[in-house]
Structures are given as structure tokens and as C-alpha cells.
Amino acid sequence: GTTPTQSGQSTPAGDETTDAAARTIEHALGSTEVSGTPARIVALEWPYVEALLAIGVQPVGVADVEGYTRLVNTEPSLSDDVTDVGTRAEPSLESIIALEPDLIIGVQFRHEALYDTLSDIAPTVMFNPYAEDGEQLQRMEETVLAIADAVNKPDAGVAALEVLHDKIDSAAEQLEAADVTGAPFVLSQTLIGDTAQIRLFHENATAVQILEAIGLENVWEAGFEDLGFSTVGLEVLPGVEQANFFYVPSEDITAVSFEGNPVWDGLAFVEEDRTYNLAGAWLLAGPLSGQVFIDLAVEALTGEAMATGETPASDSGPRSIEHALGTTEIDGTPQTIVVLEWTYAEDLLALGIQPDGVADVEGYRAYLNIQPELADDVVDVGTRQEPSLEAITALEPDLIIGVQFRHEAIYDTLSSIAPTLLFNPYPEDQTITQFDEMETTFMTIADAVGRVDEGTAVLEEMQAAFDEASAELEAAGQGEQEFLLVQAFTAQESPQMRVFIDSSMAVQILQAIGLENAWEGEFDVYGFNTVGIEALTEVDDANFLYMVQAEDDVFANQWQDNPVWNGLAFVEEGRTYPLGGDTWPFGGPLSAALLADTVVAALTE
Structure with missing residues (x-):
């Protein structure tokens, strides 16, 4: 969720790299060493573009974008800003170099002659889709898993194939029934x-x-x-x-x-x-x-469409979904979903589902630069504070997801349109952290849309990212370091500073990667204390991690000459670490993994 008064942003996909353990990727031309999480990937053959999209990764460059878009009729679709790097038969080396990729994926029968040249640009893997033993389906699945390993998303590769196998099983049942x-x-x-x-x-x-x-x-x-x-x-x-x-x-x-x-x-x-x-x-x-x-x-x-539609379910039977305002009955797999809060749109995307309607689409795209992206044809249904009931009704949804503090007053109206779930990202029970709530809500949404197995895989992948981040911090001598996590901005013409407390999701993430929060503030339902700069004098031995907008950097502007600020130990010793204004500390599992990556990059550079 977001705070009622201010939202943040996520780390751009291009900044997603983390120093994960090196992997040896076997492919048709040998083996290639890949380390970290490649964030700038060029794919020269369409099946490998599709494999990336299936595991939630948008390539930065694709050969023959127009052809892919026209002939490969799948969702998620390619991002609008993907760069065309020539034809599949003759990719443009100049275009590829300009993208500064950290991974290139090609196919042996087209690109073997270019392998050494491409490998000079970036680690390159090439696959052969035509299995000598005739098992092309098995070869396709092995290639998907190899690509998932190469981009450091092995669990997502397994989940993508599980969805395909679920579809195969459902189809077999439907054919038998017919x-x-x-x-x-x-x-x-x-x-x-x-x-x-x-x-x-x-x-x-x-x-x-x-x-x-x-x-x-x-x-x-x-x-x-x-x-x-x-x-x-x-x-x-x-x-x-x-x-x-x-x-x-x-x-x-x-x-x-x-x-x-x-x-x-x-x-x-x-x-x-x-x-x-x-x-x-x-x-x-x-x-x-x-x-x-x-x-x-x-x-x-x-003569009948697949019973599970376009979003195969791991569990599409009737279920009672518990949420902040009670229980909602859902039967089957919702196909047309409207989301009124950005975090829950992120949750659906993490599960491989594109919502049909989202509140404030422009704002989502501005603040949540995570992958996968929202589809181009998603319908804007008004603001998060005042969603358009007319726009929602016109979509004929079979599930609506909102947030209690914004939408409780219209819950009955929304429920008359479609089954509606409202969540509370800010638990008042001090034994429940925001991180706990995020995971619980994510799995509840996974249950509601029939993708429990996929939800489990996403959380496992997030935890794996935390483990890798922890190992990287330890290797850099930054393990168990104390920190302060701060968000600052100008409100009513004066600087405001929020220091995050232990119950906040962001602090829980940083503790999960081996850091220790130095701030022992009072409990606040939103997960932070708003304080003056003087409050930092008691905790200035900690590393100072902060989030500000570039155009509203209160530390470089209003407090630049403040003697209290300049006298703090972390300022004098150069231990202030900007995380960027587009770091979003209130999101779902995708944003959580990105926050961990961003902090590791800040502390280890």
C-alpha cells in the first residue's frame, strides 16, 4: 500500500542488477558465465523473447519487433520502448552495442557465425530449438529454464512451465468431457x-x-x-x-x-x-x-472456449476469501479484474496477470517502473481516491480489489458490481508487521485469482533475492551494519522527514538482508515517525539511507547549511546513501526485491 498522504516510486528495471552468484549456463555453443541479475537483455530470436516475457522480464532489444508483435499473439506483450535491433537473420551489431547489454540471447542456426563478436559485447548464450532426439517440447522447456537461470529467475521459469502444464491438464479434461x-x-x-x-x-x-x-x-x-x-x-x-x-x-x-x-x-x-x-x-x-x-x-x-480461459488456475474451485471487510465468495477464475490501488496491480503482474482496469494508470507508470509493465490497453478507472464507478461498471469485472482506507465507503456499491476485496496494508496490531501483511495479502490475491502455486514461487524468488543481497553485503564487510532509513520531502513550504520504524515493510526488508535498524521510535500504524533533524543526533553512528525526489532534495537545499545536519557523524564521514526518489518502500514482492538490490548497490559501490 501507499501512505494516505504521499506515494513513492520503484527502482527502474534498468537498475535491477544484483551481484548474485555466478552461474555457468550451458547452451548450444558451449557454456557462458553469467553473474548478477542481467537487467539489459537483447534477444535475437522470438521464442526467447517469449521466454523472457513468460518469466516477467522485458528485454531492452529485440530483433524484428514489428514481426514479433504481429505474429506472436501472447501476453504479456513487448514494452513500447523496446529497441528494434534489426532482423533476426541479420541483427544490427551497432544497435546492440548502443544498448550496452549485459546478456544476449540468440539461436544457433542464425547467429553461430556472430557468436564471438556478440560475446565481445556481452555474455552470449545460443540455443538450438531442434532437438536431435525429436523431443522439441522438452527442448523448449529446457531452454526456458536455462534462460530463467541466466537472468537469475529460476523459480519464475519453473512457475511458467507449471502454468503451461496446468493448461495441458485442463485441456485434456475438457477434451475427455467432450x-x-x-x-x-x-x-x-x-x-x-x-x-x-x-x-x-x-x-x-x-x-x-x-x-x-x-x-x-x-x-x-x-x-x-x-x-x-x-x-x-x-x-x-x-x-x-x-x-x-x-x-x-x-x-x-x-x-x-x-x-x-x-x-x-x-x-x-x-x-x-x-x-x-x-x-x-x-x-x-x-x-x-x-x-x-x-x-x-x-x-x-x-465448440467451447477453454474452461480456465486465459489465466490458468492452480485452484479455480469455490473459495471464501478473507479480507479487511469480511469474507467474499469467489467461484472459478476471475478473468476481468479491476484494481484500485497500485500495490495490488503490482501483485497481479507478479502473478502473471494483467488487470483490465487500474486507478490512475498514468501515476502507476510514473511511480512503479517495475517489470512486468502494465499492458497498453489497460483501462484507467479514475483516481485511487475517487475511482469512476461508471468506468468500472463498463468493464463488467468479475473481481475488484481495493484498499480499506480509500474505498471502505463505496464497498457495498463495488460489491454490487462484482465480488470485491479490500485490504488494509497498515495493521494496527503491533505483532503484525507491514511485511507480514504484504505477504499475506499477496497470497490472498493469489488464491482469489487461482494462482496459489505461482504466488508461492514469487515469494520464494523474493526470499532468494534477499539471501543473495545478504551474502553480497557480508562479502563487502557491510553485514549487520546499523542504518537509518529516511524519506524526506517538502510539505507546506517546510522540509519533512520520516524515519522508518521496525514494523515498516521497508525496514523489515533491510533487516531480512542482514542490516540493523538504529531507530527505536514509537509505533506508528504507517510505519514511520515524522521528526526534526535534531532527533538524528542520537543515532548518527548509523549509515544514513535516504529517499528524496531529485527536484525536492531537502538535504541538499533547505538543510545544506544547517549546523545540526553538518555536524552529524554520518555526514562528516560520508556515510549518507541516496536511494533515489524512485525507490518505493510501500510495494509488493517485486518492489521489495528491488529495494534490497538498491540498498546493496548503494552500500557496496
């Missing part, structure tokens, strides 16, 4: 040239293996093919005409283009209307496009 388990199929991509041709996909293709995993039977038995498909003429199709014919059109070319061809018109699956257009599927499927592909195939065969 009595089409075991239905025969051929998978094709339509091509039109001088003659009518199609690509038929072999048993070693990732997409075919996904269809077989949900319980369908491939009848195109042409054996192994390196790329997973053969280009054939229509004359081969009578041999498979009893199967269901799945096809993905190439651009605007569909199977309708074959009408009038006597071979095509005489095929059993044409006469019996068993041709299914899977437009929008990306057949070099990764963990995200694999889910889209499954949705399209299941709906084509059963």
Missing part, C-alpha cells in the same frame, strides 16, 4: 505459391507434441524432420483425410484459397467440415504461445 480424446489430427500451415502447397508438421514438432499431450493423435507419419515439418502438395492429403485438419494460415492465406481444387474439394475432412482455422497460433510454441495454441485447438474441436 468425448474427443484420441481424435486423429494433422497440423498444417497453408502456403500458396505457383502451386497449392502446405506444411505438414511431424511428430517431433513442438506444436504436435503439445496436441498429443492434451490427448489427440497425430496421423501424419512421415518420420523425423529436423525443422519439424515437410512442405507437400495437396495430393498427399487423401492419405490422412479421415483426420481433423488443423491449419494455421500464413498471413492472409487460408484453406479457403484451395476451394475449387478437385483434390481439396474431394477430401473427407473438407466434405465433413472438419477443417479448423487456428489463426493467431504461433507454431514455434513457447510457454505463452503454447497456451494460446491449446485454447484455439480445444475451442475448435469442442
